[in-house]
Amino acid sequence: MKTSAARRIAGPALGVVVFVAVIGVWQLWAGAADSFVVPTASEVARRAWEVWPTSDFLSEVGQSMKRYAAGFAIAAAIGIALGLLVGASHAARRTLDPFLECLRAVPAIAIVPAAILILGLGDASRIAVIAFGLCFPILVNTAEGVRGIPLEVRDTASMLHVGRVERASRIYFPAALPSIMAGLRIAVSLGLVLVIVSEFVGERNGIGYYLILKQSEFDYPALYAGILFLGLLGYVLNRLFLLVEHRVLAWHYRAAGE
Amino acid sequence: MPSLAARSDREGRSLLSRPQKATDAMLTSAHLYPAEGRAIVRTMKRVNVPGWLFVVTVTLLVETGVRAFDYEQKIATPSSTLRALYGALADGTLSGEIGFTLHAYLEGLALAILIGVTAGLLIGSSRTLLDASSVVIEFLRPIPAVALIPLAILFFGPFGIAAHRFVVVFAAVWPILINTIYGVRGGDRMLQDVARTAGVGRVGRLFHVTLPAALPSIATGIRVSATIALVVCVTAEFRTGAGGIGNYMEDQQFANKLPELYGAILLVSLLALAFNAGLRIVQRRTLFWSGEERSAR
Numbered sequence A: 001m002k003t004s005a006a007r008r009i010a011g012p013a014l015g016v017v018v019f020v021a022v023i024g025v026w027q028l029w030a031g032a033a034d035s036f037v038v039p040t041a042s043e044v045a046r047r048a049w050e051v052w053p054t055s056d057f058l059s060e061v062g063q064s065m066k067r068y069a070a071g072f073a074i075a076a077a078i079g080i081a082l083g084l085l086v087g088a089s090h091a092a093r094r095t096l097d098p099f100l101e102c103l104r105a106v107p108a109i110a111i112v113p114a115a116i117l118i119l120g121l122g123d124a125s126r127i128a129v130i131a132f133g134l135c136f137p138i139l140v141n142t143a144e145g146v147r148g149i150p151l152e153v154r155d156t157a158s159m160l161h162v163g164r165v166e167r168a169s170r171i172y173f174p175a176a177l178p179s180i181m182a183g184l185r186i187a188v189s190l191g192l193v194l195v196i197v198s199e200f201v202g203e204r205n206g207i208g209y210y211l212i213l214k215q216s217e218f219d220y221p222a223l224y225a226g227i228l229f230l231g232l233l234g235y236v237l238n239r240l241f242l243l244v245e246h247r248v249l250a251w252h253y254r255a256a257g258e
Numbered sequence B: 001m002p003s004l005a006a007r008s009d010r011e012g013r014s015l016l017s018r019p020q021k022a023t024d025a026m027l028t029s030a031h032l033y034p035a036e037g038r039a040i041v042r043t044m045k046r047v048n049v050p051g052w053l054f055v056v057t058v059t060l061l062v063e064t065g066v067r068a069f070d071y072e073q074k075i076a077t078p079s080s081t082l083r084a085l086y087g088a089l090a091d092g093t094l095s096g097e098i099g100f101t102l103h104a105y106l107e108g109l110a111l112a113i114l115i116g117v118t119a120g121l122l123i124g125s126s127r128t129l130l131d132a133s134s135v136v137i138e139f140l141r142p143i144p145a146v147a148l149i150p151l152a153i154l155f156f157g158p159f160g161i162a163a164h165r166f167v168v169v170f171a172a173v174w175p176i177l178i179n180t181i182y183g184v185r186g187g188d189r190m191l192q193d194v195a196r197t198a199g200v201g202r203v204g205r206l207f208h209v210t211l212p213a214a215l216p217s218i219a220t221g222i223r224v225s226a227t228i229a230l231v232v233c234v235t236a237e238f239r240t241g242a243g244g245i246g247n248y249m250e251d252q253q254f255a256n257k258l259p260e261l262y263g264a265i266l267l268v269s270l271l272a273l274a275f276n277a278g279l280r281i282v283q284r285r286t287l288f289w290s291g292e293e294r295s296a297r
Helices: A004-033 A041-051 A055-088 A090-104 A108-119 A123-147 A151-159 A164-198 A207-216 A220-248 A250-255 B002-010 B040-046 B049-068 B078-090 B093-125 B127-140 B145-156 B162-185 B189-197 B202-239 B245-254 B258-286 B291-295
Strands: none
Touching (some): A004 A041, A041 A220, A055 A090, A055 A164, A055 A207, A090 A123, A090 B049, A090 B258, A108 A123, A108 A164, A108 B202, A108 B245, A108 B258, A123 A164, A151 A164, A164 A207, A164 B145, A207 B145, A220 A250, A220 B127, A220 B145, B078 B093, B078 B258, B093 B127, B093 B162, B093 B202, B093 B245, B145 B162, B145 B202, B162 B202
């Protein structure tokens, strides 16, 4: 049995070794198969190195990220506001629950054609699709967070005649923040999916469109490079969000004894 | 949850800190309801009259609003949507598409369960395997499944079911895998020790101790995956020309047949609701012994 200190170094090292081995197998297998559908790892890396720094590619990414940010902001505003309402008020919860459940079941791709008809082919319809899809995890987590607030806290607030707005902003919101952040974290990853989905039709720009373009051009290494970029982007966004979350929730972790 | 994340971060374990265990909160607002009742009377009481009245009111408002402002070129009225959906279902236009979608969806989901649970059990019960697989999993998991659709088309061609199945498997496998790992690692160590002391072998422990303990967590992972997989499946069909409800939707969009398009949207949503409800019932019936269900008594 290894000690935990040895484990702490050996564990991640083993992970990296296996990862490198998998890449090596890919390289050898693709080289041996010599199929143009499966480029070798080195070919993809080379193409990624060529493609990623180009202004063409970066402007597609920029277009996508702009809509991602806008959709995320709208979803956060609506999701948190509705979540606070649904979480705090029993009447609102009963009234809105079936309606929200029905809306929630609608897949984002199904919204795309309708959004294009109503909002046109440009940014607005895509942002709407992203915001629609991201709204629900934030809403549900916010409502859950508010519902988890101890009854004594709510009762104390109502006994002290704390007003509705102040109660929502100074008691419910901070108390539900850990749960809200969990919802936002789901939205960070889901947002990338929705960005791509929203770009499958409509105007010709964005990273999702780039993938389709490369598919139709039979530029396989570039297609792989684009997918790789999305994976890395998802990873980085997630990490960044975790950093923010630890900052924002520092008080919570301290209180939880961590 | 946050405390777990913080703790695992301190240990420098990244695999378990970031991939979140799927929870019901990600899926339904099941927690908004009171604990599961026993009698039909309670079910009847739980029918949410104001909630459904609200749904009906909104529907009627949309109907009259669209008619009044002559917006029917952009938004199909609920009545014409229902009529179009009923028509397409009745004359069989949609049955082939539904069959196509369900075929790719169910096969993909089944494969994902097989892969996710098997790999999750192995990885979860061995620290070495967990370490070994962590970087590969972290690398693959953030790749959005929908980004693989163009790749899948290249690999399997645009007109088969294989491309859809591949994308569905990729999308559905992660929640199941992560939840299985969580379920296995969250199991009671005491039970393992008792079983070992009693002379139960490795395989016996896996099937009689580890797997049952992880089942509730696995079930939740499967339900999350089932929803994601259906969405991804329809999205893939949107891009390919093989068939399926997504393909039908794209056709209606190009033909500018709004009621048919909205009808298909409604159909997909109903399917998603039905699958989720069905899986919930299965989970409740088969996992009645698990902590959550027991504490409800």
